[in-house]
Amino acid sequence: MKAEQVPQDKSSLSDKELKELCYAVDDKGNYTTALSSGWEPKSVALNGSIQLIQQRVEEAKKLVLVGKKSPIVYFMEKNKMDLSILASYVSLWKWRVKRHTKPKVFKKLSSKTLQKYADVFEISVEELKNFKG
Amino acid sequence: MQVEFKHQQAAHCENGVASNLLKHQGIEISEPMVFGLGSGLFFVYLPFLKVNFSPAFSYRPMPGWIFKRMAKLLGIKFKRQKFNSPEKAQQTLDKNLTENIPTGLQVGVYGLSYFPEEYRFHFNAHNLVVYGKDDKQYQISDPVMQFPTSLTHKELEKVRFAKGALAPKGHLYYPIYIPEEINWEKAIKKAIKKNCRDMLAPVPIIGVNGMRMVAKNIKKWPKKIGVPKTNHYLGQLIRMQEEIGTGGGGFRFIYAAFLQESAEILKNNKLKELSEEMTQIGDMWRDFAVQIARVYKKRSNQEDVYQYLSDKMLEIADREEAFFKQLKKAV
Numbered sequence: 001m002k003a004e005q006v007p008q009d010k011s012s013l014s015d016k017e018l019k020e021l022c023y024a025v026d027d028k029g030n031y032t033t034a035l036s037s038g039w040e041p042k043s044v045a046l047n048g049s050i051q052l053i054q055q056r057v058e059e060a061k062k063l064v065l066v067g068k069k070s071p072i073v074y075f076m077e078k079n080k081m082d083l084s085i086l087a088s089y090v091s092l093w094k095w096r097v098k099r100h101t102k103p104k105v106f107k108k109l110s111s112k113t114l115q116k117y118a119d120v121f122e123i124s125v126e127e128l129k130n131f132k133g
Numbered sequence: 134m135q136v137e138f139k140h141q142q143a144a145h146c147e148n149g150v151a152s153n154l155l156k157h158q159g160i161e162i163s164e165p166m167v168f169g170l171g172s173g174l175f176f177v178y179l180p181f182l183k184v185n186f187s188p189a190f191s192y193r194p195m196p197g198w199i200f201k202r203m204a205k206l207l208g209i210k211f212k213r214q215k216f217n218s219p220e221k222a223q224q225t226l227d228k229n230l231t232e233n234i235p236t237g238l239q240v241g242v243y244g245l246s247y248f249p250e251e252y253r254f255h256f257n258a259h260n261l262v263v264y265g266k267d268d269k270q271y272q273i274s275d276p277v278m279q280f281p282t283s284l285t286h287k288e289l290e291k292v293r294f295a296k297g298a299l300a301p302k303g304h305l306y307y308p309i310y311i312p313e314e315i316n317w318e319k320a321i322k323k324a325i326k327k328n329c330r331d332m333l334a335p336v337p338i339i340g341v342n343g344m345r346m347v348a349k350n351i352k353k354w355p356k357k358i359g360v361p362k363t364n365h366y367l368g369q370l371i372r373m374q375e376e377i378g379t380g381g382g383g384f385r386f387i388y389a390a391f392l393q394e395s396a397e398i399l400k401n402n403k404l405k406e407l408s409e410e411m412t413q414i415g416d417m418w419r420d421f422a423v424q425i426a427r428v429y430k431k432r433s434n435q436e437d438v439y440q441y442l443s444d445k446m447l448e449i450a451d452r453e454e455a456f457f458k459q460l461k462k463a464v
Contacts, residue, residue, distance in 0.1 A: 001381060006381075012250070013377075015249065016249045020277065021144045022386065023144060023381065023386035029409065031165070031390035031393050041371060041422045042426075044371075044426045044430060045429065047251075050251055052365065085255050085296065085297040089296045089297070
């Protein structure tokens with residue numbers, strides 16, 4: 001890659017006025033660095049995985065709405081987490097977190113446990129309990 | 134309190150922190166040199182490990198390995214500490230700052246407020262340097278950022294104690310011993326040899342063999358798992374190859390820069406030629422990403438595009454195999 005070919009496409013980086021450093025060669029073939037505002041093929045891949053997360057959040061919302069899953073699932077997806085990550089944040093076994101995703105079990109959770117989840121999601125216990133999808 | 138610290142942007146966090154911390158100690162070491170000495174060029178395919186709902190691919194060794202290998206080869210010793218208590222972790226960091234020691238930290242990316250939302254995933258092996266503190270904020274030199282930045286005390290605690298895989302547990306590090314003389318020639322040769330061994334390893338998931346295995350799977354995926362999932366896997370491949378930190382082309386350009394620098398130090402013209410070859414290989418990887426992006430957007434005119442992508446990747450694997458065989462002979 002030549003320094004003048006370092007891509008300057010619009011991306012989520014350029015929206016925040018960030019630039020990333022790339023290695024490229026100058027006219028004489030010597031290595032130098034150049035800043036890039038983004039590269040379209042990369043943005044395509046990144047947007048693809050963002051869309052996947054959005055789909056999962058929407059799906060979770062529906063499942064909470066019809067009463068198949070507890071609000072924990074929605075907030076877990078919203079925070080880009082999976083069961084393992086969430087379990088380590090609330091310091092509980094994964095199988096226990098999995099049980100808490102059942103609406104019936106969720107309803108019986110102690111306020112202490114609910115507080116743990118609320119803290120991780122950075123919301124109030126009320127918001128967690130009253131989320132209906 | 135604030136330590137005088139020169140922030141320099143880097144492509145990759147691990148190399149960048151190492152380079153910036155060592156420059157602070159008076160050792161002129163570039164980012165590509167850190168990467169090369171850490172035998173950083175790699176490829177690994179872990180079909181059984183799912184990351185982001187896709188098999189794991191990586192164009193570099195495990196987080197931390199580049200840093201450790203580089204330090205070992207140069208004879209530099211780092212003090213490393215992990216903590217169970219956030220209070221203790223903060224006290225130790227603050228004590229370092231009062232003693233004028235800029236300190237490297239391992240952190241989680243998810244809580245880094247200065248990153249764009251799209252980049253904030255639960256990845257816990259990011260690196261940065263803290264070089265100052267006031268009553269509200271810590272001053273941060275994050276090597277992937279253009280300029281120094283800052284985090285509130287609370288934010289810093291959160292990223293230092295991020296949870297999940299590779300949890301940092303407040304991990305901090307700083308150099309405590311630097312040898313009087315460094316034998317660069319010897320270190321470079323050793324690191325290059327190791328890199329050749331890794332890339333040519335007789336293991337099906339590693340190095341050029343790993344690339345061939347992915348290439349073969351690309352052909353099978355559409356039938357086996359369907360087109361949307363195949364495209365998602367391919368998207369993940371681009372992300373690992375081109376994401377912030379790679380310097381583009383799956384770290385190939387950084388390695389080419391390292392070879393060019395080494396050619397000067399070792400007075401070895403062959404390495405200069407090989408640096409040019411590696412640049413071309415990097416361009417092939419870039420082109421591969423462009424082709425995948427077209428498939429991803431369903432805009433490819435190619436018939437049987439997956440066969441085509443598979444062939445492209447096999448071509449790169451052949452070229453890298455030939456490259457590392459030559460490199461092995463050159464040092």
